[in-house]
Amino acid sequence: MSSLQSLYHQYKEKMQKRSDLYHAIALMHWDQEINLPSEGDSFRSQQIATLSGISHEMFTSDEMGELLDKLYEQRKQLSPKATRNVEETKRDYDKRQKYPTDFVTQLSRAQSEALQAWKEAQEEDQFKKFAPHLARLVELRRKECEIIGYDDHPYDALLDQYEPYTKTKDIENIFTQVKEQLVPFVHQLLSSSQPDTSSLQQHYPHDKQWDFGNYLLQELGYNFEAGRQDIALHPFTISFNPNDVRLTTRINEYDLREMPWSTIHEAGHALYEQGLPEEQYGLPLGEAVSLGIHESQSRLWENNVGRSWSFCKAFFPILKAYFPNALFDVSLSELYRALNIVQPSLIRTAADELTYHLHILIRFEIEKALIEDQLPVKDIPALWNKKYKKYLDIEVPSDQQGVLQDIHWSHGSFGYFPTYSLGSFYAAQFFQQAQADIPQLSQKIEERQFAPLLSWLRENIHQHGRRYSAQELCTQITGAPLNFNSFMEYAEQKYRPLYQLTTSPSS
Numbered sequence: 001m002s003s004l005q006s007l008y009h010q011y012k013e014k015m016q017k018r019s020d021l022y023h024a025i026a027l028m029h030w031d032q033e034i035n036l037p038s039e040g041d042s043f044r045s046q047q048i049a050t051l052s053g054i055s056h057e058m059f060t061s062d063e064m065g066e067l068l069d070k071l072y073e074q075r076k077q078l079s080p081k082a083t084r085n086v087e088e089t090k091r092d093y094d095k096r097q098k099y100p101t102d103f104v105t106q107l108s109r110a111q112s113e114a115l116q117a118w119k120e121a122q123e124e125d126q127f128k129k130f131a132p133h134l135a136r137l138v139e140l141r142r143k144e145c146e147i148i149g150y151d152d153h154p155y156d157a158l159l160d161q162y163e164p165y166t167k168t169k170d171i172e173n174i175f176t177q178v179k180e181q182l183v184p185f186v187h188q189l190l191s192s193s194q195p196d197t198s199s200l201q202q203h204y205p206h207d208k209q210w211d212f213g214n215y216l217l218q219e220l221g222y223n224f225e226a227g228r229q230d231i232a233l234h235p236f237t238i239s240f241n242p243n244d245v246r247l248t249t250r251i252n253e254y255d256l257r258e259m260p261w262s263t264i265h266e267a268g269h270a271l272y273e274q275g276l277p278e279e280q281y282g283l284p285l286g287e288a289v290s291l292g293i294h295e296s297q298s299r300l301w302e303n304n305v306g307r308s309w310s311f312c313k314a315f316f317p318i319l320k321a322y323f324p325n326a327l328f329d330v331s332l333s334e335l336y337r338a339l340n341i342v343q344p345s346l347i348r349t350a351a352d353e354l355t356y357h358l359h360i361l362i363r364f365e366i367e368k369a370l371i372e373d374q375l376p377v378k379d380i381p382a383l384w385n386k387k388y389k390k391y392l393d394i395e396v397p398s399d400q401q402g403v404l405q406d407i408h409w410s411h412g413s414f415g416y417f418p419t420y421s422l423g424s425f426y427a428a429q430f431f432q433q434a435q436a437d438i439p440q441l442s443q444k445i446e447e448r449q450f451a452p453l454l455s456w457l458r459e460n461i462h463q464h465g466r467r468y469s470a471q472e473l474c475t476q477i478t479g480a481p482l483n484f485n486s487f488m489e490y491a492e493q494k495y496r497p498l499y500q501l502t503t504s505p506s507s
């Protein structure tokens with residue numbers, strides 16, 4: 001073994017050990033959500049904190065730094081994949097090294113206090129209880145932007161933690177188009193006659209839904225030998241390695257629109273994780289590109305596939321067999337229309353696939369103003385409500401159903417929200433390309449043949465891990481960086497006929 005190869009080998013071993021620890025922590029988190037008896041909570045938190053500390057020390061040690069410096073210098077002599085691993089790890093390492101220990105402690109304390117305050121504020125509908133904590137988190141995050149550094153906009157530094165290499169101006173660009181194109185289109189839909197959703201809001205028995213969900217996962221290509229599904233309060237997917245990727249769901253017996261499509265959403269995340277290359281375990285090339293790309297996988301399956309006419313047609317007879325009492329006199333087009341209703345709502349997580357992005361637009365505008373120091377925290381609720389009126393034409397009756405609804409700001413996770421929208425926009429662009437690349441894709445979906453689409457995603461996205469940035473990956477697959485047009489085209493093609501619209505919003 002050459003000395004360079006031996007250095008790379010040492011690096012790989014260290015990274016994999018750290019990953020073992022990281023995934024042991026993840027398993028403890030999974031257990032905490034699914035199985036943990038209530039009295040086990042405090043020791044569990046202590047155990048997780050201990051292991052997290054060790055994992056952090058392993059990664060930020062001087063030894064690791066020296067190893068990375070040596071490898072980085074000679075990286076061009078390594079294979080292209082190994083080069084990328086070294087470059088990405090060095091980037092992660094350098095960023096971590098910038099944080100002074102007392103800043104990390106301050107942030108972590110502020111976060112746990114803010115979380116507690118947020119819970120109380122939400123329960124009591126009292127924004128002012130949360131406000132000082134939020135102000136403190138804004139102050140700390142603004143400091144963090146200076147610690148990490150940025151070229152154009154401080155928000156870049158925060159965004160980079162979730163969507164590496166994507167800049168504030170990219171997000172601004174996209175949301176300008178959301179405002180100019182999607183907002184008027186949504187308003188046009190809202191003024192048309194609405195589908196009747198009552199057929200989906202009947203009694204759909206719990207056990208039957210559970211069985212149907214498992215059946216769906218199997219059909220989509222989720223490997224049950226490399227994962228499992230459980231019930232959780234808030235559905236999530238968690239991976240310990242590509243051969244053990246677990247997902248969760250929740251069941252609403254009185255609304256069929258929830259569980260199956262939430263399961264499809266989580267399946268999209270899980271299929272991505274199951275498709276990451278095993279031999280790159282613990283290294284950047286064994287990890288997902290970004291939150292936006294992760295979300296593109298869940299949304300592509302949930303919306304572009306799962307809410308399509310072809311998909312509804314494919315599963316309609318099966319749904320009828322599972323739920324004969326509720327669906328006996330419901331037609332396929334009723335189901336399809338009810339499933340795709342567009343309506344303004346107060347709660348982001350309950351929003352349809354179009355108005356969802358207006359919820360994110362509002363959060364992005366507020367976050368940006370906070371980080372720019374243009375918005376005092378006490379003014380957030382009024383601004384929030386004003387924007388809901390403007391973009392969604394809806395009155396916000398309380399902060400509980402308004403500014404206090406999401407957990408994200410209680411961690412000070414500014415820069416996270418935009419990745420949800422990026423997910424849908426990437427999904428539209430990827431799906432458009434998949435339709436061009438896979439002959440008769442809609443027909444295949446109608447016949448419940450999902451393997452061609454899954455292979456396409458594996459080959460174009462999953463197998464690469466972090467080999468390319470999100471924008472590079474998108475350009476490589478579709479020939480262009482992320483644009484909003486694909487999403488808007490998707491929206492118009494689907495919802496114009498669904499809402500029987502004839503004129504275009506611009507005419």
Ligand code: ZN
Nearest residue numbers: 265269295298
């Ligand atoms: Zn998701």
